[in-house]
Amino acid sequence: MMRRVFVSDAVSTGQTVWVGGDDGHHLSRVLRVNTGESLSVAASNGVFAAIVKAVTKEAVAVTIGEPQSRHDAQTAIYVIQALAKGDKIDTVIQKGTEVGVAGFVLVQTMRSVVQLAPNKVEQRTARWQKVATEAASQSQRDKVPRVMYYNSLDAIGGWLAAQANLRLLVLDEQEQTIGLKQLLNEPEIRTEQRQSYAIAVGPEGGWADAERQAWRRLGATCITLGPRILRTETAGLVAASAILYECDELGG
């Protein structure tokens, strides 16, 4: 399995590019790549084979080879995850990235046992983003999922409104009737091209009623994943796996 590095620019076959910054440091000092080694470079315009041409302490020069097949799902799935203890959020981001989640929206909820102080948001988001980057490299994703943070459900409204064709699904243990399969097989969904989904997962203590109302105002459908109680860090992965399976994105 070739090691994968993400670069933010577009690249083209035959070009030699210097990878610097965090990625260059990671390649040079952590992965300790050597001249002549084969890599795969995930750039803004696709994924390419590459050969390491030179290594310095903080940067690596690679010559871009042929384009490679893409790995990311065409169905965009976002996980909106209620804030929980740190290692649970790391699990959500790491495992979700592996299975193919397009992005993560962390949100402070009324019953979150953890509070994120405003002056910690930037640092914490950067750490979560790093978890996503490492998992994206390991799982051979084409793009690193973006990690966002909002301090309330209502604050997510702007982000939701900017997404085209997004279906918002809220996992809710109070919902007994509407299941994921039933919903994904509605005729209007089956005929739409490239539907994308956001799955909202509540905190350990569940959603507050005011939050259920907020979700409804945002156009959400509350659904059940069945009678077994999934932990907050498990539910999003299970729902994302089921949707990707339904959309032929788990190997068909």
Added chain:
Amino acid sequence: MMRRVFVSDAVSTGQTVWVGGDDGHHLSRVLRVNTGESLSVAASNGVFAAIVKAVTKEAVAVTIGEPQSRHDAQTAIYVIQALAKGDKIDTVIQKGTEVGVAGFVLVQTMRSVVQLAPNKVEQRTARWQKVATEAASQSQRDKVPRVMYYNSLDAIGGWLAAQANLRLLVLDEQEQTIGLKQLLNEPEIRTEQRQSYAIAVGPEGGWADAERQAWRRLGATCITLGPRILRTETAGLVAASAILYECDELGG
């Protein structure tokens, strides 16, 4: 959410039973239940509401009430998991139990980075079984999934042969063609009642060729979950979620 206790015997409505042993200790000393508290009792013949009638240091008397609806999936899914570092196996068992896996078969593989010494098997299996029991209680399962251990793939043969109607699926990164969806929609599978599945998940380094041959001798089908590389502790949960979804076991 009522707290759930597992008892190995059959119970009936109106009966008062003493719960002793590990379960009684857990109820009395860890969960610290009180007289008058409502519980749910998962017995060999079903799940029942119950009321705590008396509490001693090591046992709890409960009066059995009305039967409750069952939560376990009707489709039995077993995860055959290559031995990996301890916390990964705990993750596999905890999350798999939540989603509804019927049992776990841990197996020593050629590329497992961890070896389980013969004199440690009993102790380790007991610890894994405890992880399953705690997760079964938390996720409101009807039965505690059983955890088994075998020291090689060939040793699994006897267990496999004893399962009726079991389809053995091996996740293999070398398989490019046969996907889970395609396989689950084969006409002969769609028409069978109560098919059960075993999903085999390799170690971090993948299956050795000799193991691929052993699986084929055991009647397995190798499948892919698509182009993204799932970690060993993630793959079984993703596959189990997809199968349960396909079989209408995730809320329908």
